Amino acid sequence: MKYAFFPGCVSKGACPELYQSVMQVYPKLGIDLEEMTTASCTGAGVLQEKDEKLGDALNARTFALAEQQGLPIMTICSTCQGVMSQANHRLINDADYLKNINEMLQEEGLTYRGTTTIKHFLWILLEDVGEDALRQAITKPLTGLRAAPFYGCYIQRPTEALGFEEHPDRGKSLERIMEILGADVVDFPGKTRCCGFPILTINKINSLSMVATHTQDAKSHGADIMVTPCPLCHLNLDGMQSQAAKQEHTTIDLPILHLPQLLGLAMGFDPKTLGLTRNLISPKSALATIGINL
Amino acid sequence: MQTTLRVRRFNPEHDQPSSYFQDYDLEVNPADSVLDGLIKVRETIDDSLALRCSCRGAICGSCGMRINGHAALACKTKMISVASEGETIQIEPMKNMPVIKDLITDMASFWSKIRQIQPWLQPQGPPPTTEYTAPPQAMQHLNRVMSCIMCGVCVSDCTVLEVDSQFIGPAALAKAYRFVADPRDAATRQRLENLNTPGGMWDCTRCMECIQACPKGVGPMDRIMSLRTKGMAAKIPATCGSRHAEVFTDIIKHKGILDEPMLAVRTFGLKHVGRLFEMIPMVFQSILKGKVPLSGPLHKPLTSIRHIQRLFKRARKKS
Numbered sequence: 001m002k003y004a005f006f007p008g009c010v011s012k013g014a015c016p017e018l019y020q021s022v023m024q025v026y027p028k029l030g031i032d033l034e035e036m037t038t039a040s041c042t043g044a045g046v047l048q049e050k051d052e053k054l055g056d057a058l059n060a061r062t063f064a065l066a067e068q069q070g071l072p073i074m075t076i077c078s079t080c081q082g083v084m085s086q087a088n089h090r091l092i093n094d095a096d097y098l099k100n101i102n103e104m105l106q107e108e109g110l111t112y113r114g115t116t117t118i119k120h121f122l123w124i125l126l127e128d129v130g131e132d133a134l135r136q137a138i139t140k141p142l143t144g145l146r147a148a149p150f151y152g153c154y155i156q157r158p159t160e161a162l163g164f165e166e167h168p169d170r171g172k173s174l175e176r177i178m179e180i181l182g183a184d185v186v187d188f189p190g191k192t193r194c195c196g197f198p199i200l201t202i203n204k205i206n207s208l209s210m211v212a213t214h215t216q217d218a219k220s221h222g223a224d225i226m227v228t229p230c231p232l233c234h235l236n237l238d239g240m241q242s243q244a245a246k247q248e249h250t251t252i253d254l255p256i257l258h259l260p261q262l263l264g265l266a267m268g269f270d271p272k273t274l275g276l277t278r279n280l281i282s283p284k285s286a287l288a289t290i291g292i293n294l
Numbered sequence: 295m296q297t298t299l300r301v302r303r304f305n306p307e308h309d310q311p312s313s314y315f316q317d318y319d320l321e322v323n324p325a326d327s328v329l330d331g332l333i334k335v336r337e338t339i340d341d342s343l344a345l346r347c348s349c350r351g352a353i354c355g356s357c358g359m360r361i362n363g364h365a366a367l368a369c370k371t372k373m374i375s376v377a378s379e380g381e382t383i384q385i386e387p388m389k390n391m392p393v394i395k396d397l398i399t400d401m402a403s404f405w406s407k408i409r410q411i412q413p414w415l416q417p418q419g420p421p422p423t424t425e426y427t428a429p430p431q432a433m434q435h436l437n438r439v440m441s442c443i444m445c446g447v448c449v450s451d452c453t454v455l456e457v458d459s460q461f462i463g464p465a466a467l468a469k470a471y472r473f474v475a476d477p478r479d480a481a482t483r484q485r486l487e488n489l490n491t492p493g494g495m496w497d498c499t500r501c502m503e504c505i506q507a508c509p510k511g512v513g514p515m516d517r518i519m520s521l522r523t524k525g526m527a528a529k530i531p532a533t534c535g536s537r538h539a540e541v542f543t544d545i546i547k548h549k550g551i552l553d554e555p556m557l558a559v560r561t562f563g564l565k566h567v568g569r570l571f572e573m574i575p576m577v578f579q580s581i582l583k584g585k586v587p588l589s590g591p592l593h594k595p596l597t598s599i600r601h602i603q604r605l606f607k608r609a610r611k612k613s
Contacts, residue, residue, distance in 0.1 A: 009552035038598035
């Protein structure tokens with residue numbers, strides 16, 4: 001199972017622990033990665049506010065590069081996944097538009113034929129690695145750890161572009177992985193809602209209200225930790241949690257783990273090698289309850 | 295098929311009004327709509343159940359409600375699409391608006407926000423002798439947004455309204471786009487400037503709940519993004535929102551990848567330097583924890599940056 005690996009800006013920037021943890025776990029899952037070092041940022045939906053067509057051209061360039069390699073793309077960010085899926089949906093469903101975008105790629109000698117598959121690591125675990133191989137890789141089941149899922153909007157909506165019709169289980173894939181890893185899944189209403197990160201610079205009060213609402217809600221449903229496949233959600237839910245608690249005049253203290261960090265723990269990796277000391281809300285006491293020392 | 299409709303009830307005339315769930319067991323045709331089921335309940339089991347409905351064909355926009363946690367038109371939602379044999383379907387009133395009784399909500403604030411965007415054509419010059427006309431191709435791009443039936447479903451699922459009732463919301467913003475992008479309207483700049491205020495177009499968090507929920511394919515959030523694009527193109531006064539998009543795009547143009555510290559510094563600038571200072575404790579904590587960019591603190595440009603910059607040039611030419 002070889003993929004063109006698209007790490008995304010944030011896993012190489014403000015969330016290096018995400019890159020670090022995925023680098024630890026993937027070789028033991030039968031996955032082979034070739035990192036796309038010349039692909040640009042997806043635009044994260046922000047560049048698209050300025051110019052959607054430019055965003056589609058940048059992403060078509062990335063798809064064409066993967067097509068040249070003959071590989072599907074693996075992402076580790078809900079936002080990268082969603083933005084790329086939406087761009088691909090527009091490109092492959094409008095031949096004239098694709099032709100127009102390809103004219104822009106011509107100068108670099110690239111053409112996108114519309115055959116690239118883009119898959120988040122979360123989906124790869126279930127659809128490509130498979131439950132049996134995943135179970136075999138687990139050496140330390142996370143029994144007793146109460147974990148709440150938090151998806152990130154871009155990997156939940158719009159379902160049409162994300163291929164939910166063909167893969168209806170994608171909508172509940174995070175819970176499924178957590179069950180396989182042995183954790184107790186804590187269901188709560190906010191798991192598919194917005195973390196507030198996109199409006200952090202625009203309306204900080206609303207953004208922090210969203211952080212506080214979802215983390216408090218997960219805690220009140222009994223969660224020891226929260227798990228997300230989106231580094232942008234992580235930046236807000238982990239990085240801004242103490243400010244959110246201050247705004248709401250409370251304490252929250254809910255550790256937020258990246259999906260590969262949770263997976264790595266179940267695979268028996270030392271938590272330090274998974275970058276868990278880099279999470280701003282320390283998971284030390286939550287992990288101690290299941291006998292993992294950080 | 296056998297199903298149970300679990301309906302959230304609320305009677306304001308009760309001595310101590312509070313909402314509660316009531317279960318109704320039903321034998322239904324799987325192809326029936328959820329609205330068919332509710333009408334059956336009202337006609338055969340409990341005539342006190344209050345709900346709005348009229349056309350039963352997804353045209354009038356009366357029967358918006360939450361079905362298994364997400365807002366939808368009850369008349370357009372088939373039983374079989376939300377439950378299998380023997381499963382329960384949970385039905386609640388729409389969110390982000392007060393409940394009058396059972397499944398009926400008070401949409402006063404919805405209509406007030408629609409009125410706020412002045413949903414009528416504001417052309418310039420003396421009125422024509424016949425009607426105001428536009429060639430069909432100039433109106434084609436408005437087909438989807440003009441399909442809006444004002445059902446309130448997008449407002450119900452809006453994540454921003456959940457935390458801030460002052461946000462104008464997806465329905466009003468989609469309606470605003472319908473006039474901003476109408477070639478016959480002459481108040482474009484004024485409309486965009488009105489939407490450029492707190493609670494306006496920049497407060498949307500891009501969660502796409504409204505796109506997913508809309509029963510008519512209006513895609514409210516896509517229309518909000520188009521309003522932002524038009525606002526920046528018209529060079530209306532900059533906000534933190536527009537600067538964020540402008541700076542983000544400029545960074546990708548020069549580096550190919552995002553430089554988060556640069557994005558924050560340039561977005562806030564001297565005008566909002568206080569917001570930068572507020573970030574200092576978090577930045578220090580991140581550095582102490584070793585959250586240092588793997589690409590180096592200065593985020594070197596990609597080796598392929600020339601190709602990326604050519605794409606920027608070609609995109610500018612094409613537009």
